[in-house]
Amino acid sequence: MKGEAKLPLHQEQQKPDATKSSASSPSTSTSTGDKRRRRRNMSKLSPGLKALINAPFARPGPCKVVKGAAVVGDLFRGIAKEARGRGVGNRAWLAISAAATFTLNSPDALSILHGIAAAERGGSQTAQVRTAEFIREVGLKCISFNGIPRTINCLNAFHASLPRDITSKLTTEPSRTLKADNVEAVKARGRGLWDSIYAPFEDKLVDKLGTSHPDLPVVILNCHYGPLLSDPDGRRGVGRVMTSLVAVASLRAQTGVGPQVLSHVFGLRKAVDDGSFRDDLVVEDGGEEERESEEGVKWLAGDEGGEWMLKTVDRIVEGLGGSNFAAKL
Structure with missing residues (x-):
């Protein structure tokens, strides 16, 4: 209209829409407040829920x-003494x-075990x-x-x-990082360990x-046997024989998994049969106190050694208060 003052164009564009503002502002404020309240509620547990956990x-x-x-x-010292008497390193x-001890979820006992085992190796800082x-x-x-939580x-x-x-x-540098140029080698390494443990049924078991x-076989082979159970290249690891000992001891201590204990008892024997146990006898840069004897490994893989191994685990379970993994019958 004539004589009506007009705002400059840039001011007209910035002029607030009173209708929109009044309609949307309370809703936005309410929505934001609700979100904040929900976040506060989700960050707290009720006393009853915390008590149940x-x-x-x-x-x-x-x-x-x-x-x-x-x-x-005294329990661990006794085990070390018995092992020495049987030529076990x-x-x-x-x-x-x-x-x-890891299976029984006892970090206190791990600390005790470390002190005794280090003393058996001479007690030096290096040991x-x-x-x-x-x-x-x-x-x-x-x-x-045993799963991730107990190890963590x-x-x-x-x-x-x-x-x-x-x-x-x-050591602070990781040794199991998967990269584009090592994935296939890690998979092959894991399959090699699998075949060594389960031969001559390795393919049949994968199919089952x-x-x-x-x-299931994809996860077991490519997430466990490859990057974890087989030792990384260029690194002093646990070794083939020791990995079988870890398997038997863990499974025996958790109880309820007899078929798997049996499989890994045979897996230990396969390490002797295929000669892979010899890679475990001498540790790179290790002293005489870390050497394993061929006779000791063969004894562990035999009937008498197998019984000693299982009974040793049973003594540890009893000494630490009993199995706390599987349901008791």
Whole structure:
């Protein structure tokens, strides 16, 4: 209209729409407030839910050394002495003892075990570091038999129990990272370990697992046997024989999985049959205290050694208060 003042164009475009503003503002404010309240509510648990999570009957915490450190220490010293008397080396009895202890979820006992095993190796700082590294590798491999949570909790507590002059010398570089240029080699390495353990039924077993679920053999071979249970190239690992000892000890300690215990008892024997056990006899840069004897490994793989191994795990289970993994009958 004539004489009516007009706003400049840029001011007209910025002029607020009163209708829109009044209609949308309360809704937006309410929506934002609701989201904040929901976030606050979801970040808190009710006392009842927290109490149920931590209920004693659910055993929410780690296994405590109820019989006392001295008793558990005597248990591990006795195992070490028996192993020596049978020509079994330090790494073998330590692999069995550590795997059973990880399975029982007892970081306190791991700390005791480390002290005794390091003393058996001479007690030097180097011995303490190498013992800690070995226990950590055993714990990592226990993931394939016990699951991730127990290994996480035990390794965290074990690391915290070690003195600074030891932890400062532990390996910090990962050795199992999958890359485009090593995936096939890792898969082949895992399949090689699988074939060594389960021959002559290695292919038949893969087919049977695939019948249960098509991805079951894929996960077992490519997520466990490849990157975890077989040792990374260029790294001093647990070894073929020790991996079988870890498997037997873990499965025996958790109870309820007799068929798998049987499979890995035979898997230990296969390491002797195919000669792969010889790679475990001498440790690179390791002293005499880390050497395994051929006679000792062959004894462990035989009937008498197999019985000693299972009874040793049973003693550890009893010494730490009984199995807390599978349901009791």
